[in-house]
Amino acid sequence: MITDNSVSRRSLLTGGLATGFLLAFHLPLRAAVNEPVQPVDTTDGKFAPNAFIRIDETGRTILIMPQVEMGQGTYTSISAVLAEELDADWSKVEVQHAPPNDKLYGNPAFGLQATGNSNSIRAWWTPLRKAGATARAMLVQAAASQWGVEPASCSAAKGEVAHAASGRKLGYGAVALAAQSQTPPKDVAVKDPKDFVIIGQPLKRLDTPDKVNGKAVYGIDAILPGMKFATVAACPVFGGKVGKVDDSAAVKLPGVRKVVVLDDMVAVIGDHMWAAKKGLEALQIEWNEGPNAKITTKDIWEDLRKASEKDGAVAKSDGDIVKALASGDKFEAAYELPFLAHASMEPINATVHVKPDSCEIWTGTQIMTRVQSEAAKAAGLPIDKVIVNNHLLGGGFGRKLEPDMVIAAVKIAKQVDYPVKVVWTREEDIQHDVYRPVYRDQITASLVDGKVAAWKYKVAGSSVMARWFPPAFQKGVDIDAVDAAIDTPYDFANFHVEYVRAEPLSVPTGFWRGVGPNNNVFAVECAMDELARKAGKDPIEFRRSMLTKNPRMLAVLNHVAEKSGWGQPLPPRVGRGVCVQPSFASFIATVVEAEIDDIGEIRLRRIISVVDTGIAVNPDTVKAQIEGGLVFGLTAALYGEITIEKGRVQQSNFHDYRMMRINETPKIEVIVVKSGEAPGGIGEAGVNAGPPALRNAIYAATGIALRRLPIDRKLLAAGKKA
Amino acid sequence: MHMATVLTINGETKSFDAPPEMPLLWVLRDVLGMTGTKFGCGIAQCGACTVHVDGKAVRSCVLPVSAVENRAITTIEHVGSTPSGAKVQKAWLDLEVIQCGYCQSGQIMAAAALLAATSHPDDSDIDAAMAGNICRCGTYVRIREAIKQAASGRQS
Numbered sequence: 021m022i023t024d025n026s027v028s029r030r031s032l033l034t035g036g037l038a039t040g041f042l043l044a045f046h047l048p049l050r051a052a053v054n055e056p057v058q059p060v061d062t063t064d065g066k067f068a069p070n071a072f073i074r075i076d077e078t079g080r081t082i083l084i085m086p087q088v089e090m091g092q093g094t095y096t097s098i099s100a101v102l103a104e105e106l107d108a109d110w111s112k113v114e115v116q117h118a119p120p121n122d123k124l125y126g127n128p129a130f131g132l133q134a135t136g137n138s139n140s141i142r143a144w145w146t147p148l149r150k151a152g153a154t155a156r157a158m159l160v161q162a163a164a165s166q167w168g169v170e171p172a173s174c175s176a177a178k179g180e181v182a183h184a185a186s187g188r189k190l191g192y193g194a195v196a197l198a199a200q201s202q203t204p205p206k207d208v209a210v211k212d213p214k215d216f217v218i219i220g221q222p223l224k225r226l227d228t229p230d231k232v233n234g235k236a237v238y239g240i241d242a243i244l245p246g247m248k249f250a251t252v253a254a255c256p257v258f259g260g261k262v263g264k265v266d267d268s269a270a271v272k273l274p275g276v277r278k279v280v281v282l283d284d285m286v287a288v289i290g291d292h293m294w295a296a297k298k299g300l301e302a303l304q305i306e307w308n309e310g311p312n313a314k315i316t317t318k319d320i321w322e323d324l325r326k327a328s329e330k331d332g333a334v335a336k337s338d339g340d341i342v343k344a345l346a347s348g349d350k351f352e353a354a355y356e357l358p359f360l361a362h363a364s365m366e367p368i369n370a371t372v373h374v375k376p377d378s379c380e381i382w383t384g385t386q387i388m389t390r391v392q393s394e395a396a397k398a399a400g401l402p403i404d405k406v407i408v409n410n411h412l413l414g415g416g417f418g419r420k421l422e423p424d425m426v427i428a429a430v431k432i433a434k435q436v437d438y439p440v441k442v443v444w445t446r447e448e449d450i451q452h453d454v455y456r457p458v459y460r461d462q463i464t465a466s467l468v469d470g471k472v473a474a475w476k477y478k479v480a481g482s483s484v485m486a487r488w489f490p491p492a493f494q495k496g497v498d499i500d501a502v503d504a505a506i507d508t509p510y511d512f513a514n515f516h517v518e519y520v521r522a523e524p525l526s527v528p529t530g531f532w533r534g535v536g537p538n539n540n541v542f543a544v545e546c547a548m549d550e551l552a553r554k555a556g557k558d559p560i561e562f563r564r565s566m567l568t569k570n571p572r573m574l575a576v577l578n579h580v581a582e583k584s585g586w587g588q589p590l591p592p593r594v595g596r597g598v599c600v601q602p603s604f605a606s607f608i609a610t611v612v613e614a615e616i617d618d619i620g621e622i623r624l625r626r627i628i629s630v631v632d633t634g635i636a637v638n639p640d641t642v643k644a645q646i647e648g649g650l651v652f653g654l655t656a657a658l659y660g661e662i663t664i665e666k667g668r669v670q671q672s673n674f675h676d677y678r679m680m681r682i683n684e685t686p687k688i689e690v691i692v693v694k695s696g697e698a699p700g701g702i703g704e705a706g707v708n709a710g711p712p713a714l715r716n717a718i719y720a721a722t723g724i725a726l727r728r729l730p731i732d733r734k735l736l737a738a739g740k741k742a
Numbered sequence: 743m744h745m746a747t748v749l750t751i752n753g754e755t756k757s758f759d760a761p762p763e764m765p766l767l768w769v770l771r772d773v774l775g776m777t778g779t780k781f782g783c784g785i786a787q788c789g790a791c792t793v794h795v796d797g798k799a800v801r802s803c804v805l806p807v808s809a810v811e812n813r814a815i816t817t818i819e820h821v822g823s824t825p826s827g828a829k830v831q832k833a834w835l836d837l838e839v840i841q842c843g844y845c846q847s848g849q850i851m852a853a854a855a856l857l858a859a860t861s862h863p864d865d866s867d868i869d870a871a872m873a874g875n876i877c878r879c880g881t882y883v884r885i886r887e888a889i890k891q892a893a894s895g896r897q898s
Contacts, residue, residue, distance in 0.1 A: 091843065224838065292760075292769075293771070365876070446782065645841075648879045650880065651879075651880025652878070674788050679876045681874075681876060
């Protein structure tokens with residue numbers, strides 16, 4: 021039933037929170053068995069003007085979400101955009117996960133049903149407004165025709181059409197079926213933003229009420245009748261294979277049902293995760309480690325440094341860089357960033373039931389259609405025989421843009437006739453990730469009259485795009501890896517960006533929250549601070565002097581300077597650092613204040629970000645995304661590094677792959693400025709702000725210009741020279 | 743062969759077969775189908791699996807079921823029926839603490855236990871009680887504020 025799969029929140033706004041969270045959000049829950057239901061998009065008996073809106077005769081309004089909810093608040097924001105133009109009754113809106121279908125739900129930015137790159141609101145803004153406005157026009161036409169009046173003499177608000185002259189009103193439910201046969205208007209008009217009543221309000225999120233009481237269902241929570249549980253051990257060396265498996269002890273353990281040996285991993289299926297884990301521990305596995313068994317991080321860095329000295333493919337070139345670099349005061353630096361794992365709180369998992377003629381999957385993915393097509397290949401079935409039930413994601417951060425966990429689960433489930441939930445342990449999740457690539461970013465610049473006269477920036481690192489989305493890798497340039505290298509906010513007359521593709525030995529790489537601008541914003545903003553010092557200028561003053569053509573960037577920088585108390589005296593070994601970034605079409609200026617103690621340990625004192633993201637669909641979500649993004653990025657700056665020895669990842673769990681915790685998190689203030697510009701992206705952006713702002717705070721406090729992450733405390737102890 | 747294990751969970755008696763060393767987390771999730779309690783790390787490093795045993799916050803991923811027979815176990819599904827749990831849930835929604843929400847069952851259980859023991863926690867009480875709970879979405883600023891709001895009884 022479609023109702024089982026929709027988020028009912030009827031009472032959330034009208035009934036207050038006490039009843040709201042009891043009644044709201046009937047996401048796939050059936051009594052004690054939370055078996056998720058494929059969102060069968062039935063349009064019979066409904067007004068279904070497009071892929072996103074369903075209104076039945078009772079006025080029930082279901083909005084189908086083309087993007088996935090992984091914490092970024094997009095279910096609420098997408099609903100707000102649709103409901104605004106539809107003039108729906110916001111208190112009655114319900115949401116539903118979309119099924120896999122690139123044609124209907126493909127993100128317009130990629131042509132693929134993918135959620136990432138802070139593209140949900142940016143890419144869907146216009147299409148969804150038009151979808152809502154078209155539906156509204158058809159409902160108005162239906163009512164007007166019933167009344168025998170001109171549609172132009174009618175208005176709509178809160179799920180009702182009204183005819184002011186006669187005082188008549190009809191709810192959307194009453195005209196839903198008649199609206200279905202109306203001709204959709206061509207070139208429908210959307211609202212003037214000044215008339216918005218939903219967009220721009222700090223809306224309560226639609227997905228959170230069931231996240232306080234255990235009712236929300238993530239992929240890992242799927243339960244099916246007769247289901248068993250599996251966990252896996254993959255070859256610890258990248259690219260290695262399973263050799264011999266002795267399962268004689270494992271199969272004797274209570275609760276162990278079956279040992280499944282795949283090409284590169286072994287799975288144990290049991291009555292519960294505990295039996296599966298104990299079974300896995302009892303296996304004797306010999307691995308064929310293959311050619312990568314000796315690789316170390318050191319080898320990878322040697323390769324990358326060598327590769328980065330080559331000329332790259334030119335991504336952008338303005339002016340005469342060679343001539344401009346030949347004069348002025350020259351600056352050269354290289355910035356290095358480590359491998360990072362995603363470590364979503366929900367470990368990767370997939371539940372699969374393979375039958376002779378079908379394959380059904382329950383998971384939480386950022387990449388619905390790719391999961392479907394890859395599962396079809398693994399199952400040996402046509403795509404239309406593969407059903408994918410998407411869920412809420414317990415964090416995605418780019419990890420769930422990959423289908424590998426689903427492919428493995430399908431291969432395991434093929435060996436049995438019952439449904440299997442395959443859950444990776446935290447150790448397997450961290451050691452078999454697709455990692456944020458190591459990057460080496462070199463910046464060569466020259467200063468003339470206290471300003472940057474020439475700027476040459478070469479990015480070297482893995483191309484995630486070349487593997488994941490080949491159209492975005494053209495003529496040797498990965499557009500993601502150089503995204504915020506090209507998109508500079510500064511007035512650089514002679515400006516040159518190159519990219520060197522350098523794939524790390526054996527280590528798979530992938531998108532990681534913040535994506536390409538992770539490396540770009542860090543390198544640019546570190547270099548800008550070092551150049552400011554070389555020019556003898558205050559870091560904010562220096563930046564301001566080169567933001568003359570970027571009023572939005574300049575405005576947020578001025579705003580953060582004022583609010584942060586920039587320039588006011590601080591105690592010894594306390595510093596303020598700034599970062600500006602125009603990434604994802606949002607303009608953000610951040611100041612971090614940090615203290616560095618005598619042994620080089622760092623205490624964050626305060627963070628403030630000023631954000632111009634254009635029209636903020638849900639301003640509270642914008643704030644939340646920056647707050648959380650800052651913590652995500654600063655976690656990486658303070659602790660994040662995946663290292664390789666003997667071809668294996670050395671980290672395994674949160675004790676050695678550390679996360680920031682509440683006691684390390686300072687006050688964070690986020691100011692969202694009013695803007696009438698089109699919405700920018702926000703989910704990725706906060707991540708990029710933290711590391712350079714913290715690094716620049718350390719630079720201000722100690723004079724030490726760090727050029728690698730994570731921050732090496734040994735370099736910061738009292739008495740260390742700049 | 744195991745003897746049936748009997749636990750008291752959310753005021754109800756539950757009887758099931760499980761090895762005595764099996765962690766409570768997997769009994770809740772995989773045997774009893776109570777999936778509100780989450781698996782995050784398996785080694786008591788992240789707090790996603792936090793439940794109450796006799797009102798105290800504990801990590802169910804390393805807690806053998808044999809250790810909690812004859813104890814009162816409360817999970818996220820039922821914490822709203824305790825005064826501190828209800829206050830915490832309300833403050834969490836009032837301040838929109840939650841992002842992905844996966845860690846929040848554990849955060850709410852830890853916060854509810856804190857408030858039950860310390861009605862007006864200061865920042866260091868909050869740090870001590872909550873530092874064992876990781877939130878990868880980074881909602882810590884709002885968690886702190888929500889605990890203070892729940893303690894004060896004020897409305898947002």
